[in-house]
Amino acid sequence: MAKILCVLYPDPVTGYPPEYARDSIPLIEAYPGGQSIPSPADIDFTPGELLGCVSGELGLRKYLEAAGHELVVTSDKDGPEFERHLAEAEVVISQPFWPAYLSAERIAKAPHLKLALTAGIGSDHVDLDAAIKAGITVAEVTYSNSISVAEHAVMQILTLVRNFVPSYKWVIEGGWNIADCVERAYDLEGMDVGIIAAGRIGQAVMRRLAPFGVRLHYFDTRRLPLELEQELNLTYHDSVESLVRSVDVVDIHAPLHPKTYHMFDADLLATMRRGSYIVNTARAEIVVRDDVVAALESGRLAGYAGDVWFPQPPAVDHPWRTMPHHAMTPHVSGTTLSAQARYAAGTREILEDFFAGSPIRDEYLIVDGGALAGVGASSYTADGSASPGAQA
Numbered sequence: 001m002a003k004i005l006c007v008l009y010p011d012p013v014t015g016y017p018p019e020y021a022r023d024s025i026p027l028i029e030a031y032p033g034g035q036s037i038p039s040p041a042d043i044d045f046t047p048g049e050l051l052g053c054v055s056g057e058l059g060l061r062k063y064l065e066a067a068g069h070e071l072v073v074t075s076d077k078d079g080p081e082f083e084r085h086l087a088e089a090e091v092v093i094s095q096p097f098w099p100a101y102l103s104a105e106r107i108a109k110a111p112h113l114k115l116a117l118t119a120g121i122g123s124d125h126v127d128l129d130a131a132i133k134a135g136i137t138v139a140e141v142t143y144s145n146s147i148s149v150a151e152h153a154v155m156q157i158l159t160l161v162r163n164f165v166p167s168y169k170w171v172i173e174g175g176w177n178i179a180d181c182v183e184r185a186y187d188l189e190g191m192d193v194g195i196i197a198a199g200r201i202g203q204a205v206m207r208r209l210a211p212f213g214v215r216l217h218y219f220d221t222r223r224l225p226l227e228l229e230q231e232l233n234l235t236y237h238d239s240v241e242s243l244v245r246s247v248d249v250v251d252i253h254a255p256l257h258p259k260t261y262h263m264f265d266a267d268l269l270a271t272m273r274r275g276s277y278i279v280n281t282a283r284a285e286i287v288v289r290d291d292v293v294a295a296l297e298s299g300r301l302a303g304y305a306g307d308v309w310f311p312q313p314p315a316v317d318h319p320w321r322t323m324p325h326h327a328m329t330p331h332v333s334g335t336t337l338s339a340q341a342r343y344a345a346g347t348r349e350i351l352e353d354f355f356a357g358s359p360i361r362d363e364y365l366i367v368d369g370g371a372l373a374g375v376g377a378s379s380y381t382a383d384g385s386a387s388p389g390a391q392a
């Protein structure tokens with residue numbers, strides 16, 4: 001019998017379950033490229049339910065308790081309750097939206113921990129170097145919310161370029177101030193758009209933006225196949241410096257690891273075209289927080305949007321809440337009800353394999369057997385020091 005510690009975001013302040021806006025979600029049969037959707041033996045929830053909060057329990061309780069395990073579900077990720085249970089936990093489940101940071105210090109206090117499972121994508125809240133040293137497996141539900149994030153990124157690019165938020169505010173305030181709305185509004189058509197990291201999400205964004213009549217650029221440490229570059233008419237850049245000086249909009253989709261930590265600092269921002277936009281739904285620590293604020297204030301950046309902050313949740317006085325020309329949301333892009341159904345099923349699939357002693361799908365692995373593995377080996381680096389993002 002194992003203890004599973006599951007950290008989820010708090011329930012809606014209006015109560016659980018919510019009154020759902022729709023009766024069902026569309027069935028996705030496979031991911032782009034053919035990767036199969038999560039395939040657990042069974043699920044104990046109805047797709048479309050709110051599963052990512054404490055009362056939703058990722059739909060795991062019935063399955064885990066029937067197998068004789070103990071499931072603890074809490075939203076207390078920074079306080080004493082988490083650390084008390086961590087000392088006995090064999091599995092910790094956490095979501096990037098409400099991350100239970102697993103720093104080296106915390107891993108040292110978890111002698112029974114064997115599996116750190118991310119219900120979603122992005123395992124930088126786990127110190128990967130410490131997990132490697134401790135022999136802990138780190139796994140995530142690859143592809144579960146990639147399209148969800150891609151849709152959010154496209155929405156935020158349009159939100160910034162079209163100056164949506166100020167126009168919406170005029171409506172709420174009872175105004176009809178056309179000139180105030182449009183003095184910063186442009187068409188996306190004809191702009192140069194640069195994608196940082198053309199992985200699952202980056203490619204999905206490029207496919208969705210191509211019909212807008214933009215010129216697409218990208219930078220990735222791994223170049224895409226020539227056929228794909230030709231199909232989407234992509235311009236490849238072999239450095240982030242080359243990309244940012246060639247585009248009007250930068251859209252970031254790289255994992256956070258030592259090579260991407262603080263990639264966007266004042267020096268790089270100063271080389272961007274005046275009035276550039278940045279959308280970052282990857283990880284906040286890829287940019288330098290206060291350098292982004294300064295670039296918005298100086299006009300180097302015309303807008304900044306995204307849904308990732310550091311730490312999470314951010315303080316009430318976090319400068320990104322009040323900086324000019326932003327269109328930030330809380331970390332929500334990858335946790336739509338549609339995405340939750342997939343990552344809850346994927347979490348169950350990984351647990352079923354883990355407890356059966358069967359191999360976890362390679363595409364779900366980040367760390368295994370004392371080394372980066374699976375997707376982790378191609379998308380992350382671990383340099384022996386603390387992973388950025390793991391320490392709140």
Ligand code: NAD
Pocket residue numbers: 096120121122123143145146149196197198199200201202219220221222253254255256259260281282283307308331332333334335375378379380
């Ligand atoms: P992926 O593994 O499919 O792609 C990552 C890409 O990044 C790869 O092509 C890799 O070559 C590239 N890369 C790695 N290091 C790089 C570097 N130094 N410079 C340039 N490119 C580099 O991952 P994905 O599914 O597309 O997800 C990407 C990231 O998006 C995740 O790691 C996560 O941090 C973030 N994410 C956010 C949310 C959200 O809710 N906001 C949800 C899912 C994922």
